[in-house]
Amino acid sequence: MTGYGKHNCSYNGKQFSIEIRSVNGKSLDMNIKLPIIYRDKEWEIRNLLNKVVQRGKVDVFMNVDTINAKPGTEINKLAFTSYLKQLDQLLTEMSLAVDRSQLVSGILRMPDILTQETDGLDAKEWELVFECFNKALVAFDEFRREEGKTIMNDILLRITTIDQLLAQVLPYENERLETIKQRILGNLEQIPTAEYDKNRFEQELIYYIEKFDITEEKIRLKQHCAYFLKSAEEEEAPGRKLGFIAQEIGREINTLGSKANHVEIQRIVVQMKDELEKVKEQLLNVL
Numbered sequence: 001m002t003g004y005g006k007h008n009c010s011y012n013g014k015q016f017s018i019e020i021r022s023v024n025g026k027s028l029d030m031n032i033k034l035p036i037i038y039r040d041k042e043w044e045i046r047n048l049l050n051k052v053v054q055r056g057k058v059d060v061f062m063n064v065d066t067i068n069a070k071p072g073t074e075i076n077k078l079a080f081t082s083y084l085k086q087l088d089q090l091l092t093e094m095s096l097a098v099d100r101s102q103l104v105s106g107i108l109r110m111p112d113i114l115t116q117e118t119d120g121l122d123a124k125e126w127e128l129v130f131e132c133f134n135k136a137l138v139a140f141d142e143f144r145r146e147e148g149k150t151i152m153n154d155i156l157l158r159i160t161t162i163d164q165l166l167a168q169v170l171p172y173e174n175e176r177l178e179t180i181k182q183r184i185l186g187n188l189e190q191i192p193t194a195e196y197d198k199n200r201f202e203q204e205l206i207y208y209i210e211k212f213d214i215t216e217e218k219i220r221l222k223q224h225c226a227y228f229l230k231s232a233e234e235e236e237a238p239g240r241k242l243g244f245i246a247q248e249i250g251r252e253i254n255t256l257g258s259k260a261n262h263v264e265i266q267r268i269v270v271q272m273k274d275e276l277e278k279v280k281e282q283l284l285n286v287l
Helices: 036-050 077-093 100-108 123-167 170-189 198-211 215-234 239-260 263-283
Strands: 003-011 014-023 028-033 056-066 073-075 114-116
Touching: 003 123, 014 123, 028 036, 036 056, 036 123, 077 100, 123 215, 123 239, 123 263, 170 198, 170 263, 215 239, 239 263
Parallel strands: 028 056
Antiparallel strands: 003 014, 014 056, 073 114
């Protein structure tokens, strides 16, 4: 499911920005980008995310800006030279002119350019940064929940629409059977010398009509729709289950269409299929 969360905090002359983004995916794929000094904390971030995110492609970005450089802050010359060389080459290729001071200022804001002389990561600093991650994750989860409510309301509305369309089939059923009977009789009457046993004709007609009977399909389709709505309401993470139920709904709609033999019923079936396809698309975003 798509999601977005961001939180900022500051400590000891540093400005921290944590950003979490996700798009839909069948499995959980995390991409965490941290400054070098925080890399050994990646497992803590992963464990934190695992408590909230179940699947999808998740990108986590941490950016650190130095507000007021403290004594002991050094420029990473190797990283600075590398950035400068790449930017010079890119600007030359694109025939762009940029003020040198702006270029240098921009490079100094790049990750890992300014380093603090320290024996290790300040425990208090990491405590604050970890809390910043927590707050970004809360915002991320709230975003997903709000989007999830909107998606689920749309899905439930479409399933309800399918159920309502099913009720529209009833008026055409008797008309359909009578049309079949009259068509067969009309074909017989076109043969002047045709003689037939009326009792046998009725038996054959009943057999023929039974092949086009859609009573079972209507009952199962209605049950599947009711089960879908119930599961969506009661299950905590119903996405996979609802996907299976949607497949069963599709089978009944297809069978209904193949047996319809009536233009209006076929039209209703097409509407049902359209609604179901939109349901399946939305279910990809449901856990």
